[in-house]
Amino acid sequence: MNFNLNKITRVNVKGLKPYSSARDEYVADGSPMVFLDANENPFENGVNRYPDPQQRRLKSVLADRKAVPVENMLLGNGSDEVLDLIYRAFCEPKVDNVITLPPTYGMYKVLAGINDIENREILLTKDFQPDVDKILKQTDANSKLLFLCSPNNPTGNSFSKEKIIGLLENFSGLVVIDEAYIDFSTEQSWAKKLEEYPNLVITQTLSKAYGLAGIRLGICIASHEIISVLNKIKPPYNVNEVTQNHALKRLQGISRIRLEITEILNQKKLVMKVLKHVAFIEKVYPSDANFILVKVDNADIRYEQLLQKGIVIRNRSNQPLCENTLRFTIGTTEENIKLVMALKEIN
């Protein structure tokens, strides 16, 4: 493996020093200090002070939860921001390229466009697995990032360990494994493998299983060296005070989160059973996530019919290999019952 972080980091980023904000220099430790350093309004209202730019309290709780050292972690305004930071740190506009594997999460492509980076799309195989040989053949010295979404959105399956290892061992840029749905899966996170693979980057989010899509909190897990590069370009206050506090509160009730995940997975089993008996549904794909992809006779018509009944799902038909597919998110019991009733009425 010929991975060299220094070689793949953008030249301008290598030369940067992280912006040092007033709150970076001294963080309140409880002793009675007078803070006249950041031009804040001194009257307390809960959010009159700038947030901790390194989110120390929140990170230590998350590091504990994920069994990852704090120094291997960076937090972002959703994992979408984390993904953008990765682009901006490693991909030179108009020069470098990234590799994405459709059908997959749309944001990788959007970010490639925004950052003016060539996006090399290499379709998954028919069973929605990475085509390792084809990927490596399409790779060159300017291929900086490879995005593996596992469990994959919108297909719902996890990628095979052997294939991921094949890519980690042979791709000379960063392999970004997007684990947005890992908390719904029985598969282990790749976070345990950081020491084996210096080019491994993992992204996770509090938006899905943790039920915090509204506060925007994403996690990047990688080597300390990679995290240090990302820290140089991270906006200092990218995770706001309200988000940090709300996440801390939610994480205190971890048993409640676990209960919700169990409930969602139980509901998924039930919905899956029903979907398999709906006449216009031709195939129900296996799912390691909190959604189910199905193939139907005519996705546009079925989507419209469900909409008429007040149920909004996602039509994924415009994605390659996903002709006439619909994606259902698992809702509450009541919502799922409404979905099931609607499906039966349409049938």
Ligand SMILES: *Cc1c(COP(=O)(O)O)cnc(C)c1O
């Ligand atoms: C939903 C989703 C995300 C979203 O992340 P945020 O943390 O909400 O920005 C990232 N990756 C995938 C694959 C997703 O489906």
